Amino acid sequence: MILSVCSLFVGVLDIRPSDLFTGSVETWEIFLISRLPRLLAILCTGIGMSVAGLIMQQLCMNKFVSPTTGATISSAQFGILLALLFAPGSTLWGRAAFSFVCAVLGTWVFVWFIQRIQFKDVVMVPLVGIMFSNIVMGVTNYLAYKYEMTQALSSWLVGHFSTVIRGRYELVWLTVPLVILAFVFANHFNIVGMGKDFSQNLGVPYDLVLFMGLTIAAMITASVVVVVGSISYIGLIVPNIVAMFKGDQIRGTLVDTALFGAVFVLVCDMIGRVVIYPYELPIELIVGIIGSILFVGLLLYRLRHGRKAVRLDKAAKKTGGAA
Amino acid sequence: MFVKEITKRYDGKAVVDGVSFEIPKGKVLSLIGPNGAGKSTVMGMLSRLIARDSGIVDFEGTEITRWKSRELSKRLAILTQANNVQMKLTVRELVAFGRFPYSGGRLTQEDNEIIDRAIAYMELGDFEEQFIDELSGGQRQRAYIAMVIAQDTEYILLDEPTNNLDIYHATNLMRIVRRLCDELGKTVILVLHEINYAAFYSDYICAFVNGKIAKFGTVQEVITKENLSDIYKVDFEIMQIEGKPLSIYY
Numbered sequence: 158m159i160l161s162v163c164s165l166f167v168g169v170l171d172i173r174p175s176d177l178f179t180g181s182v183e184t185w186e187i188f189l190i191s192r193l194p195r196l197l198a199i200l201c202t203g204i205g206m207s208v209a210g211l212i213m214q215q216l217c218m219n220k221f222v223s224p225t226t227g228a229t230i231s232s233a234q235f236g237i238l239l240a241l242l243f244a245p246g247s248t249l250w251g252r253a254a255f256s257f258v259c260a261v262l263g264t265w266v267f268v269w270f271i272q273r274i275q276f277k278d279v280v281m282v283p284l285v286g287i288m289f290s291n292i293v294m295g296v297t298n299y300l301a302y303k304y305e306m307t308q309a310l311s312s313w314l315v316g317h318f319s320t321v322i323r324g325r326y327e328l329v330w331l332t333v334p335l336v337i338l339a340f341v342f343a344n345h346f347n348i349v350g351m352g353k354d355f356s357q358n359l360g361v362p363y364d365l366v367l368f369m370g371l372t373i374a375a376m377i378t379a380s381v382v383v384v385v386g387s388i389s390y391i392g393l394i395v396p397n398i399v400a401m402f403k404g405d406q407i408r409g410t411l412v413d414t415a416l417f418g419a420v421f422v423l424v425c426d427m428i429g430r431v432v433i434y435p436y437e438l439p440i441e442l443i444v445g446i447i448g449s450i451l452f453v454g455l456l457l458y459r460l461r462h463g464r465k466a467v468r469l470d471k472a473a474k475k476t477g478g479a480a
Numbered sequence: 481m482f483v484k485e486i487t488k489r490y491d492g493k494a495v496v497d498g499v500s501f502e503i504p505k506g507k508v509l510s511l512i513g514p515n516g517a518g519k520s521t522v523m524g525m526l527s528r529l530i531a532r533d534s535g536i537v538d539f540e541g542t543e544i545t546r547w548k549s550r551e552l553s554k555r556l557a558i559l560t561q562a563n564n565v566q567m568k569l570t571v572r573e574l575v576a577f578g579r580f581p582y583s584g585g586r587l588t589q590e591d592n593e594i595i596d597r598a599i600a601y602m603e604l605g606d607f608e609e610q611f612i613d614e615l616s617g618g619q620r621q622r623a624y625i626a627m628v629i630a631q632d633t634e635y636i637l638l639d640e641p642t643n644n645l646d647i648y649h650a651t652n653l654m655r656i657v658r659r660l661c662d663e664l665g666k667t668v669i670l671v672l673h674e675i676n677y678a679a680f681y682s683d684y685i686c687a688f689v690n691g692k693i694a695k696f697g698t699v700q701e702v703i704t705k706e707n708l709s710d711i712y713k714v715d716f717e718i719m720q721i722e723g724k725p726l727s728i729y730y
Contacts, residue, residue, distance in 0.1 A: 218566065344585030348577060351567060354529050354560045359631075360553030360581045404611055405568040408585070 198326045200419045202381050205332035207418025209374040210392025215350040216370045221283035223392035224378040228290035232263025233382040235297045237313050253383045260379035264371050313386045317439035331380040343407035390448030486535030496521050497691040508661050508668045510678035513688035519671045523639050527558035553581040557628045558637040571623045572608045578630030598630040617644035639671045654681040679703045680724045687711050
């Protein structure tokens with residue numbers, strides 16, 4: 158954990174010299190208007206998406222569910238399109254409202270769907286999610302073509318941080334209170350993740366917590382999508398990697414998941430900007446490449462080592478549990 | 481606690497059909513009977529996990545569905561047969577969930593002591609920091625039972641708790657059930673397949689056949705050659721060992 162905080166600050170410092178390199182007087186202005194918002198947006202995105210993924214995986218009892226494979230992102234995009242169509246002059250907040258509603262509804266429909274149909278194989282759940290999300294995306298694209306909105310929409314289809322400047326990104330701050338809320342209810346999510354009978358025995362209202370948790374996850378995702386665009390994989394990979402090392406006790410892993418998510422996005426963003434300097438690649442591309450490699454690695458690891466966990470030092474874990 | 485005329489239908493077929501009985505407080509009651517007799521469904525209705533089609537479940541003078549879920553979970557605990565085994569939680573973290581109705585996840589000193597005691601009760605001390613998905617079926621079952629013990633309720637409902645346990649741990653579990661009742665004054669209701677465990681360790685037995693009560697009474701009243709042959713449709717011999725009617729079937 159300390160290590161991730163360190164690398165967080167190394168990352169932060171890394172960005173500064175590279176951008177303060179050429180400038181002289183206006184450097185600070187650029188820094189405040191563009192650099193800092195960008196950094197904050199990156200951190201919020203990383204934290205938000207990975208926490209959203211963690212919540213969804215717990216609640217759906219499935220390690221392969223995430224905002225990408227649960228139709229949340231595509232629903233959020235659909236919401237943005239609706240906002241562009243019906244309220245062309247809407248502000249960022251107006252679009253966000255549309256996007257929130259759609260993301261929440263989309264996620265609910267998805268979960269309602271997978272609860273109605275009892276799948277025998279866990280892999281079926283994300284597959285259905287991907288199918289569902291492609292349907293939503295198809296409708297989005299169709300409408301976008303019909304009303305010549307493709308270009309306007311494209312900036313929300315591929316996630317990137319280059320348009321993040323002061324005045325345009327503040328919405329992403331919404332992830333912070335939402336993540337805190339998730340932390341407060343971490344134990345509830347854990348118990349609901351153990352099943353309906355289990356949570357009822359402990360007096361936890363299953364349906365209420367399930368829908369509340371999904372709403373939080375969907376809202377986090379939507380606020381990221383509105384500002385940055387779609388960023389896949391983080392919500393899938395980060396919680397899985399952290400869970401491999403730290404287990405599934407959300408209280409214990411939420412902070413690690415959030416930090417690791419932030420570091421992951423930060424590193425990807427830096428790579429994206431360095432590779433074809435002075436131009437930059439959209440973050441979605443980098444995350445996609447690194448994410449898919451990690452994902453395959455994860456699958457292979459699981460296959461080779463079965464379900465055995467990577468065990469950390471027992472003593473360290475004990476003190477961590479006490480604290 | 482008593483139930484009156486409870487009925488549950490699946491697809492029009494009554495799985496539990498007008499069952500009424502009273503649960504003797506501070507005693508061990510075992511529900512026995514062949515597969516599909518409705519034992520587990522009765523258990524589910526007793527614990528509000530399964531909705532009834534008709535009838536009354538009265539808990540301490542109030543209809544059970546009128547109870548606040550959180551309050552009820554401090555007084556009645558249920559362990560079902562199917563539990564999530566994919567979750568990567570340590571044994572201790574699982575047992576700590578038993579304290580959730582009391583402290584909502586913020587464990588006090590007292591909670592930790594109760595958790596320690598529950599872990600010691602089930603002899604789980606050696607692997608309290610292991611993840612439950614790495615344990616054997618029997619160890620995991622004991623971890624779940626430890627959680628129910630940590631929940632510290634007056635009523636404890638266990639649905640086939642000896643499943644997956646070897647003779648040593650199954651016998652141990654039954655002794656613990658007896659101690660929970662004798663030492664701590666708890667009311668324990670079990671669904672059991674092993675008739676001899678039921679006969680040796682319970683006070684009362686309720687035998688089900690086809691969704692109806694076939695016999696309800698003390699162990700000596702229910703465990704007789706005639707009754708068991710009627711219920712299970714096989715031949716039985718009864719022997720008295722340590723004053724308990726143990727059966728041999730063939």
